[in-house]
Amino acid sequence: MHITLQKSKIDKQSSIQITGSKSESNRLLLLKALYPEISLNNVSNSDDSNLMTKALRTDSDLVDINHAGTAMRFLTAYFSVQEGREVTLTGSKRMKERPIEVLVEALQELGADISYVENEGFPPIKIKGKKLTKHKVSLKANVSSQYISALLLIASKLENGLELTLEGEITSVPYIKMTLSLLDEIGVESSFKGNVITVKSTTNNEQPQTLTVESDWSSASYYFSIAAISEIGTEITLSSYKANSLQGDSVLVDVYRHFGVSAIFNDNSSVTLKKEFSNLEPLALNLKNAPDIAQTIAVTCFVLGIPCDLTGLHTLKIKETDRLVALKNEIEKLGGHVKITDKSLHLSASNRINELVSIETYHDHRMAMAFAPIALKTAVVIEDADVVSKSYPSFWDDLKSIGFKITK
Ligand SMILES: O=C(O)C1=C[C@@H](OP(=O)(O)O)[C@@H](O)[C@H](O)C1
C-alpha cells in the first residue's frame, strides 16, 4: 500500500500513547517462557513481538519469524536449551541475509546442536535442543549486541551460569545493559566488568511478579523529528515514558536539544516535547550506542537544512535493509547530497526539498517512519507504508490524529 502525505501542519498541542518497547518486550517474553510466574504489562503490539509470542507458544517444528532480528537471535538461544525439541528457525528473504554465525558458534562452543539449512552462517538453522554443560565462551562483540543478549537471556538457566568474554569493540552497549537490568528485575544476578559478563545460575526465583514495559523510545524518535520541524511553541506529549529508561534510544532527549526541542517528564509517566528555538548549526554524532535513531536524525537534518556527520553506523548495513544505502538513495531523490562509507554518513546542507517524491522503504519500517515528517514541509509518497507494523502498527493513525493529511 502506497500512501500520500499531503503538506500538513500539526496541532499546536497533541498527545500520543505509544506501544511498549519492542526490545524490552522481546526480552521479557523470552524470560516469561523461562520463568512462567512473570506477568507483563504494556507489551508491544508490534509484528515482531507478536511473532515472538507465537514462536514461544507453538509446538510446530518450523518457526518463521519473518523480519524480526531480535526474535531470530533470541529464539536461537532459547531453542538450543529446549531439551528434546527439534526446530527449524527461518525468516524472510532479508533475514536469510542477516548473519547469525557469531551467535551459532558461541552456542556450539557451549555444547549446542545447531546446523545451517541453506547457507553457512545465515538462517534458516536447525536446532536440536539439549542441555548445555559448558559455561564459558568468547565471542565477537562488534557485529551485533543481539548475539550477546541472546546468550544472556538463557544464561541463568544453565547449570553453572555463564561467563562471556567480549572480543573487540562492543557495539550497541545500552541493549546489553537493558538485558542485564531486566535480568536483575527478575532476581538474576550478573556483572559486567571490562569485557567480561557473568550471569549466575538461578533456579529459585519463582515468585509471581508483574513487570511493566516502558513505551518504545525508537518509536518516539519520529515525534522528536516532527517537533523539531514544527513551529516554535508546538508541543507533543508521549506516554508512557520515564526519565530513567532502560532504552538507549532515550538519548533522543539530549540529541534533539540541538534542534531546539526540549523534553520534560511529567510524573514519570509521559514526556512533553516542545519546540523552543531554531538552530541551524551542523551536527556531529556517534550513534554506535543508538543505531535505530540514525535514520530519524538524518531526515530531521535534511529537512531543516542542517549538515551532519553521523558515525558509529557499522551495524546499519545488516539491519532490515542496508540503511546507509537506503538513506543515501532516498535523501538524494529529495534533492539532498549524502556521502556514505561502511560506517558513516555525511549530509551536506541543502535548502530545497523536491515535491511528491516517492520514498522506497526497502521492507524497513524505519525508512517509512523516518521520512514521514517531510510532509510538514512538502507532500511526499511513502511506498509500502504498512511496513511500519514491524514495530509500530498504529503509526499512520497516530500521525493522522495530530494533523497529518494522509490519503491512499
Ligand atoms: O537488542 C535489541 O533489542 C536490539 C539491538 C540493536 O541491534 P544491534 O545490536 O544489532 O545493533 C538494535 O538495532 C535493534 O533494533 C534492537
Ligand SMILES: C=C(OP(=O)(O)O)C(=O)O
Ligand atoms: C534493527 C531493528 O530490528 P531487528 O534487528 O530486531 O530486526 C530495528 O527495529 O530497527
